[in-house]
Amino acid sequence: MELYRLLLHLFPASFRAEYGEEMCAVFAARRRRENALALWTAEIFGTAANATRVHFDLLRQDLRWTLRSLRQSPAFTLTATTVAALGIGATTAAFILLDHVLLRPLPYPDPQQLVTPCLTQYTKGYFCIQTSPPNFLDWRALSTSFQSMGAYTSISVNLSGDSQPSRLDGSAVDSAVFRTLGVEPMAGRGLTPADERLGAPNVVLLSEALASALFGRATDAVGRRLSLDNQVYTVIGVMPPGFAYPTRDAQLWTPLRFTPRDYAERDNLYLNVVARLRPGVSLEQARGEIELIGKQLERAYPKENAGVSATLVRMRDLISPRSRIIVLALFGAALCVLLIACTNLANLLFARALARRQEIAVRVAIGAARERLIRQLLTESLALALAGGLLGLALAAMVTPSLALLVPVNLPVPARPSIDWRAFAFAAALTAATSVAFGVGPALRSTRNADANALRSRATAGGRVDHLRAALVLIEVACTVTLLIGAGLLVKALRRVEAVDPGFRAESVLTLRTTLPMPKYQRAAPRREFYSRVLAEARALPNVTSAAYISFLPFTFRGGIWPVTRPGQQEETPVSIRYLTPDFFTTLRIPLLRGRDVTDRDDWNAPFVAVISESLARRLWPQQDPIGRKFNVAFFDRTVVGVVRDISVRSLEGSSEPQVYLPSDQVPNGGLIFYAPKDLVIRASDNPAALLPALRRIIQAADPEQAISGERLLEDIVASETGPRRTQLNVLGVFAAIAFLLAAIGIHGLLSYAVSSRTREVGVRVALGAQRRDILGMFLRQGLLLGAAGIAAAVPLAYMAARAMQALLFGVQPGDPAIYAAAAALALAMTIAGSLRPALHAAVIDPAATIRAE
Amino acid sequence: MDDPSSLLPLPPVTFHILLALAEEDRHGYAIIQDVAARTGGELKLSAGTLYRSIQRMLEQGLIVETRERPAPEEDDERRRYYRITPFGADVARAEARRLAQLVKFARESGFAPGRA
Numbered sequence: 001m002e003l004y005r006l007l008l009h010l011f012p013a014s015f016r017a018e019y020g021e022e023m024c025a026v027f028a029a030r031r032r033r034e035n036a037l038a039l040w041t042a043e044i045f046g047t048a049a050n051a052t053r054v055h056f057d058l059l060r061q062d063l064r065w066t067l068r069s070l071r072q073s074p075a076f077t078l079t080a081t082t083v084a085a086l087g088i089g090a091t092t093a094a095f096i097l098l099d100h101v102l103l104r105p106l107p108y109p110d111p112q113q114l115v116t117p118c119l120t121q122y123t124k125g126y127f128c129i130q131t132s133p134p135n136f137l138d139w140r141a142l143s144t145s146f147q148s149m150g151a152y153t154s155i156s157v158n159l160s161g162d163s164q165p166s167r168l169d170g171s172a173v174d175s176a177v178f179r180t181l182g183v184e185p186m187a188g189r190g191l192t193p194a195d196e197r198l199g200a201p202n203v204v205l206l207s208e209a210l211a212s213a214l215f216g217r218a219t220d221a222v223g224r225r226l227s228l229d230n231q232v233y234t235v236i237g238v239m240p241p242g243f244a245y246p247t248r249d250a251q252l253w254t255p256l257r258f259t260p261r262d263y264a265e266r267d268n269l270y271l272n273v274v275a276r277l278r279p280g281v282s283l284e285q286a287r288g289e290i291e292l293i294g295k296q297l298e299r300a301y302p303k304e305n306a307g308v309s310a311t312l313v314r315m316r317d318l319i320s321p322r323s324r325i326i327v328l329a330l331f332g333a334a335l336c337v338l339l340i341a342c343t344n345l346a347n348l349l350f351a352r353a354l355a356r357r358q359e360i361a362v363r364v365a366i367g368a369a370r371e372r373l374i375r376q377l378l379t380e381s382l383a384l385a386l387a388g389g390l391l392g393l394a395l396a397a398m399v400t401p402s403l404a405l406l407v408p409v410n411l412p413v414p415a416r417p418s419i420d421w422r423a424f425a426f427a428a429a430l431t432a433a434t435s436v437a438f439g440v441g442p443a444l445r446s447t448r449n450a451d452a453n454a455l456r457s458r459a460t461a462g463g464r465v466d467h468l469r470a471a472l473v474l475i476e477v478a479c480t481v482t483l484l485i486g487a488g489l490l491v492k493a494l495r496r497v498e499a500v501d502p503g504f505r506a507e508s509v510l511t512l513r514t515t516l517p518m519p520k521y522q523r524a525a526p527r528r529e530f531y532s533r534v535l536a537e538a539r540a541l542p543n544v545t546s547a548a549y550i551s552f553l554p555f556t557f558r559g560g561i562w563p564v565t566r567p568g569q570q571e572e573t574p575v576s577i578r579y580l581t582p583d584f585f586t587t588l589r590i591p592l593l594r595g596r597d598v599t600d601r602d603d604w605n606a607p608f609v610a611v612i613s614e615s616l617a618r619r620l621w622p623q624q625d626p627i628g629r630k631f632n633v634a635f636f637d638r639t640v641v642g643v644v645r646d647i648s649v650r651s652l653e654g655s656s657e658p659q660v661y662l663p664s665d666q667v668p669n670g671g672l673i674f675y676a677p678k679d680l681v682i683r684a685s686d687n688p689a690a691l692l693p694a695l696r697r698i699i700q701a702a703d704p705e706q707a708i709s710g711e712r713l714l715e716d717i718v719a720s721e722t723g724p725r726r727t728q729l730n731v732l733g734v735f736a737a738i739a740f741l742l743a744a745i746g747i748h749g750l751l752s753y754a755v756s757s758r759t760r761e762v763g764v765r766v767a768l769g770a771q772r773r774d775i776l777g778m779f780l781r782q783g784l785l786l787g788a789a790g791i792a793a794a795v796p797l798a799y800m801a802a803r804a805m806q807a808l809l810f811g812v813q814p815g816d817p818a819i820y821a822a823a824a825a826l827a828l829a830m831t832i833a834g835s836l837r838p839a840l841h842a843a844v845i846d847p848a849a850t851i852r853a854e
Numbered sequence: 855m856d857d858p859s860s861l862l863p864l865p866p867v868t869f870h871i872l873l874a875l876a877e878e879d880r881h882g883y884a885i886i887q888d889v890a891a892r893t894g895g896e897l898k899l900s901a902g903t904l905y906r907s908i909q910r911m912l913e914q915g916l917i918v919e920t921r922e923r924p925a926p927e928e929d930d931e932r933r934r935y936y937r938i939t940p941f942g943a944d945v946a947r948a949e950a951r952r953l954a955q956l957v958k959f960a961r962e963s964g965f966a967p968g969r970a
Contacts, residue, residue: 011902015909019882022934023901026883042900050902057910 001028007044010051012058014369058372062379069380073352077384080348084388086738087341088434089395092427094334096396097403099426100417101327106316107242107413109182113277114315117149117290119269123307124574130269131310133262135297139273139310142293145286149275150176151256152246157228158517158707167515167709168210168228170252171245180276181245188222188237195255203255204233208241210251228254229517230705245412246272266304274315287312322807323408326728329805330406333486333735336479338434343472344742345438347749349381350469353446354753360446374443381439382432389431396423405727441468466757469750470786476746477790477827478797480739484823485798486805487729487736492819493810494725502554502718503647505589509714510688511553514699514706515678524604524669527676530702531581531664532600534680537698541691543684548584549664549677551577554649555717560675561657564633566620575616575660576649577634579667579675585611585644587683588714595627595642602663609663611642616658633660634672652721653810681714689713740830747834751783755842763847776843783835784828791824798823856941858948861914867907870897872916872946875938879920882908882934908936916942 118128211221294310563572617626649656802814960966
């Protein structure tokens with residue numbers, strides 16, 4: 001019998017209270033008559049089924065009641081739905097970003113088994129960088145932890161043909177890469193070791209998008225021929241749609257081929273490696289093995305592999321700590337908004353419950369069970385949360401495309417986060433959680449003291465401060481202040497970054513890239529002819545002040561780092577080298593501090609010279625005149641002929657290596673071709689973008705097969721350095737604005753309640769001689785006290801949060817007093833704005849009216 | 855007053871309960887026994903099914919709880935007694951008519967024995 005009573009707990013409490021005794025009686029009677037086993041079996045299944053049905057019956061009833069009750073108060077319903085939508089929408093959008101960047105498994109089979117073996121230069125502090133062909137081949141030959149391992153490097157080729165030549169980005173991959181990833185072409189075949197042999201026919205795989213663009217239907221591409229860098233390639237396969245490896249921009253893949261020179265140069269680090277763990281091998285085991293192999297190689301090749309080791313990172317974790325912090329910070333901010341939304345909703349419900357005290361008291365008086373009422377009120381909050389959740393999901397969906405800027409470029413996932421079942425599931429769970437969070441408190445409280453007293457009194461208990469509601473508003477203020485401080489700090493950081501002088505003047509400069517196709521331009525003469533023709537004609541265009549060519553523009557290439565040594569000395573200094581034509585410094589207004597620029601006379605037969613940046617001069621020859629000094633970089637001894645100011649090469653925020661500029665005519669024939677100048681810069685006195693059509697004509701005339709890409713203004717390149725920051729700030733700004741509004745409304749609500757609950761007291765005071773401004777002051781003080789308490793609570797929280805995201809602050813102090821003071825001032829203004837209206841109402845209370853109403 | 859036909863078709867359990875209460879007020883277990891007897895043991899209502907239906911029927915106004923109780927010797931303090939309301943009787947009649955109509959159609963199409 002006890003067991004049966006226990007089983008009955010499946011039914012709702014109210015149902016049990018009504019019929020529990022009878023059901024036990026029925027069960028007892030049946031047990032006397034019928035077979036125990038059959039009875040129990042029937043009862044267990046029957047009870048489970050019926051209990052579910054009863055719960056649903058109640059739910060249906062409650063929903064009818066809820067919809068009717070919500071329809072009767074449209075203002076409340078609209079407000080509550082909007083608030084819920086803002087909270088759930090913000091958090092869902094932040095989750096979509098978080099999921100896309102950090103959580104979602106990569107789109108390959110068994111993605112957690114994919115790892116990136118990489119080189120460590122521990123003496124130089126580089127933890128995970130590219131490796132060289134000999135190192136890679138040794139890693140592959142000596143290791144046993146991997147099912148397969150492949151290598152790749154990025155390439156950029158000129159596609160020429162009937163139409164305008166264009167520039168395509170892709171990768172040279174060895175035959176193991178696609179196998180390692182577990183991806184097959186959707187048409188044609190993949191690469192085999194035979195394709196990697198030198199002298200084998202040129203073959204290429206295309207992305208689905210590129211194949212469709214070139215040949216109409218992607219599958220039609222197989223077997224067709226393309227002219228890439230003036231060589232004929234046969235398309236052997238097309239990769240599935242959406243496949244983009246290693247970065248989003250990859251459109252084609254050619255076989256990775258090693259020349260005899262590659263096998264010899266163990267210190268030419270340009271290869272990326274990807275590997276798949278053997279089943280049963282853990283990451284730590286594999287890492288241990290590859291580290292051991294790295295040490296072996298260091299011992300075997302003490303010169304090239306000095307200070308070099310190997311390590312392993314899971315492919316999913318290849319995200320910079322910075323990107324991680326950005327995404328997590330946004331999620332934290334969204335949670336703040338959600339918290340504010342929930343507390344705001346709870347307060348709204350508390351107020352509503354107060355207005356319904358009588359209704360609830362009546363229902364309790366005629367016998368409604370408390371549990372039943374709580375169930376109804378929770379259904380109401382669930383309905384509100386659901387409406388808000390749907391609206392919020394729609395808001396998140398609208399906002400998601402603009403989050404694309406925050407997705408790191410080097411992650412092999414699409415730029416735009418997708419919205420699928422994961423987002424829905426998260427939004428659903430969040431909706432359920434928020435409905436409980438803001439619904440439970442009011443539901444419990446409004447049914448607690450619903451008794452005869454409630455029926456009698458109209459007004460609430462006089463003068464008592466509702467501590468719970470005040471605490472909720474305090475939370476709202478604290479969260480808002482935290483968000484304001486966070487946003488303020490990031491604004492300051494952004495201003496700082498924007499104020500960084502890159503070392504050159506970017507306004508009014510147009511840039512474009514003409515990557516010279518090989519092998520035509522491998523010799524110096526065609527290059528020289530191309531540059532001089534294009535530059536001469538460009539300079540002749542109207543409004544053009546100056547023009548020049550350089551290997552790579554600042555901020556577009558983070559490599560090209562070579563060690564510099566002085567004669568007779570071992571010490572190496574890393575620098576970034578660039579080849580250029582004369583007038584580059586004038587075009588970008590980089591001050592020439594000493595000596596001279598490169599000239600046309602610095603050609604292959606002349607002495608090898610270099611223009612170096614100031615910091616290198618100071619480091620190599622402190623206190624001395626660097627002009628005329630010799631040093632060695634990139635295989636040759638060179639003489640310093642000029643010194644220029646340093647510029648930012650890597651990024652605005654980070655530091656860059658010193659720069660070494662070499663004359664374009666001194667690019668060795670056949671060697672270092674990669675550094676042959678390809679970026680054209682032109683300074684115009686007015687509207688440089690208008691020069692584009694003329695430039696295109698000039699370049700086409702100089703070489704019809706030359707592709708033009710990357711036509712941009714230099715100032716846009718610099719601005720895009722701060723692009724992600726600005727997006728992050730925009731998002732945070734929206735969050736802060738929402739929080740601000742909600743908190744102001746929260747304060748308003750609370751004080752309105754305080755005023756209405758103390759009407760009689762105010763009437764008495766006024767009757768006894770209190771002035772209007774005393775009453776005003778009384779309530780304003782209450783509001784300000786709350787605001788001040790919220791600010792005080794926020795300061796340590798904000799400080800901790802700022803410390804956690806210090807990497808993003810670019811030197812701004814996490815405790816920057818100016819920002820904190822500004823946020824506090826804003827919060828106080830918000831408090832006053834929220835408190836003013838209720839306080840003014842209180843000030844005009846007619847004492848006679850309140851006393852009469854008693 | 856609600857329209858009886860708005861509740862049609864009646865779930866079978868509801869109809870059986872109305873039948874059980876047609877002649878006299880009964881308590882829960884008696885209803886179960888009556889239904890079992892009438893259907894020859896085919897329909898054995900469980901306590902859950904019964905009281906769920908009773909709750910709904912109370913809501914719909916088909917039955918009411920009654921204060922009159924049978925003689926004290928037969929009474930059991932734990933039991934509540936139920937009585938069919940006039941509205942409930944109307945609904946039962948409407949349902950019976952509907953079922954009879956269906957049987958008539960079935961006879962016309964040759965699916966049931968007997969004359970149409």
